[in-house]
Every structure is written in C-alpha cells, then in structure tokens.
Amino acid sequence: xxxxxxxxxxxxxxxxxxxxxxxxxxxxxxxxxxxxxxxxxxxxxxxxxxxxxxxxxxxxxxxxxxxxxxxxxxxxxxxxxxxxxxxxxxxxxxxxxxxxxxxxxxxxxxxxxxxxxxxxxxxxxxxxxxxxxxxxxxxxxxxxxxxxxxxxxxxxxxxxxxxxxxxxxxxxxxxxxxxxxxxxxxxxxxxxxx
Amino acid sequence: xxxxxxxxxxxxxxxxxxxxxxxxxxxxxxxxxxxxxxxxxxxxxxxxxxxxxxxxxxxxxxxxxxxxxxxxxxxxxxxxxxxxxxxxxxxxxxxxxxxxxxxxxxxxxxxxxxxxxxxxxxxxxxxxxxxxxxxxxxxxxxxxxxxxxxxxxxxxxxxxxxxxxxxxxxxxxxxxxxxxxxxxxxxxxxxxxx
Numbered sequence: 001x002x003x004x005x006x007x008x009x010x011x012x013x014x015x016x017x018x019x020x021x022x023x024x025x026x027x028x029x030x031x032x033x034x035x036x037x038x039x040x041x042x043x044x045x046x047x048x049x050x051x052x053x054x055x056x057x058x059x060x061x062x063x064x065x066x067x068x069x070x071x072x073x074x075x076x077x078x079x080x081x082x083x084x085x086x087x088x089x090x091x092x093x094x095x096x097x098x099x100x101x102x103x104x105x106x107x108x109x110x111x112x113x114x115x116x117x118x119x120x121x122x123x124x125x126x127x128x129x130x131x132x133x134x135x136x137x138x139x140x141x142x143x144x145x146x147x148x149x150x151x152x153x154x155x156x157x158x159x160x161x162x163x164x165x166x167x168x169x170x171x172x173x174x175x176x177x178x179x180x181x182x183x184x185x186x187x188x189x190x191x192x193x194x
Numbered sequence: 195x196x197x198x199x200x201x202x203x204x205x206x207x208x209x210x211x212x213x214x215x216x217x218x219x220x221x222x223x224x225x226x227x228x229x230x231x232x233x234x235x236x237x238x239x240x241x242x243x244x245x246x247x248x249x250x251x252x253x254x255x256x257x258x259x260x261x262x263x264x265x266x267x268x269x270x271x272x273x274x275x276x277x278x279x280x281x282x283x284x285x286x287x288x289x290x291x292x293x294x295x296x297x298x299x300x301x302x303x304x305x306x307x308x309x310x311x312x313x314x315x316x317x318x319x320x321x322x323x324x325x326x327x328x329x330x331x332x333x334x335x336x337x338x339x340x341x342x343x344x345x346x347x348x349x350x351x352x353x354x355x356x357x358x359x360x361x362x363x364x365x366x367x368x369x370x371x372x373x374x375x376x377x378x379x380x381x382x383x384x385x386x387x388x
Contacts, residue, residue, distance in 0.1 A: 024306075025269075028307065029247075029269050032263045058252065059252035059272070062256040066226055067264075075219075080253070110222060110223075
C-alpha cells in the first residue's frame with residue numbers, strides 16, 4: 001500500500017534495536033483518514049472472504065480495527081490484557097510474549113463473542129515475531145471458529161512472525177512489509193507488493 | 195440519546211456493587227454501527243466547537259474515539275497506561291485512580307501531540323467518579339491547551355464525576371446518564387435529556 005509506505009518514510013523514526021516508531025499516525029496519535037484508507041485496502045484484499053467478526057488486541061489494534069470494521073460491516077472484539085472485575089462468564093485465554101515490553105502476559109476474550117463456526121478476521125497494527133497474532137489464532141481455534149485471514153498494517157519482514165503464520169497455511173495480508181531498517185541513515189527498505 | 199438508552203436496557207447487565215456491564219456492544223465487543231450513531235450525536239452536541247484533536251484513554255475509549263473522530267475530521271490521541279520503550283521525548287503524565295480496578299496508575303501522552311492553544315475534545319466510554327476525565331483535563335491544562343468539552347457515552351449520575359467536572363465549568367455531554375440501577379430487578383433509571 002503505497003500511501004502507507006510513503007507515510008512511514010515521511011513520519012516513521014527508526015531507533016536502535018530495530019524499533020520503528022510510528023506513534024504520530026498509528027499507535028499513539030491516530031490518523032483516522034489514513035485508517036479509512038487502510039480499511040478500504042483490507043476490504044480489497046479480503047473481498048472474497050465472509051467475515052462475521054474482527055478480532056484484535058488492546059491497545060493499539062483497537063482504533064484500526066474499529067475503523068476497518070466499517071468496510072466489513074461487522075462487530076469488533078478486542079482481546080484484553082488483564083482480568084477485570086467487569087468480565088465474567090466463560091473466558092478464552094492464552095499467553096502472549098511481548099517484543100516491545102519484553103514480558104509475557106495473559107490475554108482473554110469472553111467466549112460468547114467468538115462462536116463455533118464463525119469466520120474471524122484478525123487485525124493488528126504491527127507484527128514482529130508474531131506472538132500476538134499467534135495468540136489470537138490460538139483463541140479462535142479454541143473457540144472452534146475459523147481464521148479467515150490476518151490483516152497487519154506493518155510487518156517486520158526480517159522477523160519470523162509472518163513466516164510462522166504463513167507456514168501454518170494462514171492467509172496473512174500486510175499492508176507494508178519492512179525488510180530492512182537502518183537507524184543511522186534513517187532508511188527503510190520495503191518488500192515489493194506481490 | 196434514545197437509541198443508546200434502549201441498547202443499554204436491552205443488553206446491559208447490572209451487577210452488585212453498581213457495576214453496569216455493557217461489554218457486548220461498548221467495551222469488549224464493539225458495535226461499530228452504534229459507534230457511528232454516537233459520533234453523529236457528539237457532533238450534533240458539539241457542533242459549535244472547533245476541535246483540533248480528540249483525546250481519549252486506553253483501552254475502551256479508543257474504538258469509540260476513532261469512529262467519533264470521523265465526524266470531527268481530526269486525529270485522535272490516546273493516553274497510555276504504562277511506559278513503553280517505543281515512547282520517548284517529553285511526556286505529559288498524571289495519576290488516575292481506577293474505580294473498576296481499585297488501583298492508581300500513571301497515564302502518559304507525548305507532549306508533541308497536545309500543543310499549546312489547541313482545542314481538545316475528551317471522549318471516553320464511561321464516567322463514574324470522574325478520575326479518568328479529570329486526569330485527561332489535567333494533562334490538557336499542563337499542555338496549555340483548551341478543553342472544549344468532555345463527551346461521555348455512559349455517565350453514572352449517582353457518582354460524583356459529572357458534578358466535579360461541571361463545577362469546574364467544564365462542558366460535559368453524556369449520551370446516557372444512569373441515575374439509579376437495581377441489580378435484583380435488573381432495572382435502570384436514566385436521567386431525562388435536557
């Protein structure tokens with residue numbers, strides 16, 4: 001998605017340790033016009049798929065998923081990172097290791113929001129080692145529902161997440177795949193769209 | 195907002211301790227069509243106000259704010275609940291006490307996303323004791339920006355948040371104000387729209 005790549009080139013900041021900061025439009029401040037373009041592009045790529053619900057994970061996936069859902073005309077469910085007193089009933093849960101925060105946390109989804117046989121589209125802002133996406137896929141499988149696709153805004157193609165998911169036969173659509181970054185030169189190499 | 199009150203009556207579950215669960219459409223599963231109606235209603239109520247940015251707080255404010263922002267044609271910034279390695283630069287921060295989780299946490303916003311003199315609209319899903327909204331107002335004041343309004347989807351009118359904010363001269367628009375709830379009878383009393 002050229003518009004997205006241009007925006008990453010313009011506003012992304014590369015930090016040592018392969019960190020790509022895009023907090024001025026994606027995951028702290030959110031450019032909602034861009035999110036609408038992202039929604040149209042995911043709909044174009046998943047046009048052949050029936051989607052009953054979109055599943056994402058708090059916090060930075062939520063805004064993207066909410067805007068994207070308008071193009072699929074379906075509700076969004078977001079996995080929560082901690083137990084709340086307002087959650088009860090049967091829960092699906094899994095452990096996710098965070099690349100950003102260097103720790104493992106539990107995420108939960110009320111099982112009544114992912115029903116057996118439903119078609120679920122996973123949406124998230126970033127994929128690096130794929131732990132968040134793999135965790136959400138695990139929740140969907142535990143619910144006996146179908147993963148019809150995984151839509152990622154920015155994939156770090158030099159980490160293993162995309163390969164792991166695609167090896168499982170999962171359909172992954174990443175709108176920008178970063179193959180290399182250079183923090184000194186502030187240059188970024190994107191994979192060509194296939 | 196009648197549509198919202200009807201939905202709360204239909205799908206809200208009242209739990210002992212004055213807990214109102216609306217996780218099937220507002221803060222776990224999100225009904226994006228309803229969020230669009232909420233966005234139209236906030237725009238109607240704040241039609242006279244110039245809004246440069248919307249400020250909300252993770253996690254459950256994000257989806258609502260993202261959809262609402264489409265009606266104000268502005269970006270959204272969400273306050274984060276924990277320090278991340280991907281955040282740096284100057285930060286605004288404040289302490290917020292959580293009614294739901296019975297604890298105090300720090301929230302932060304990169305100061306470059308709230309500029310002096312800007313008009314900021316606060317959007318959140320719930321207000322009870324008002325601590326989250328008061329914390330966001332504090333951040334905006336610390337940034338020397340203007341709080342043009344506070345838009346809340348559900349206000350618990352029997353708690354003190356709304357009164358505290360209105361006493362400060364802040365303009366609060368709550369789309370549904372709950373004046374009383376009965377967990378045994380599962381009945382809910384809404385304040386009349388003014």
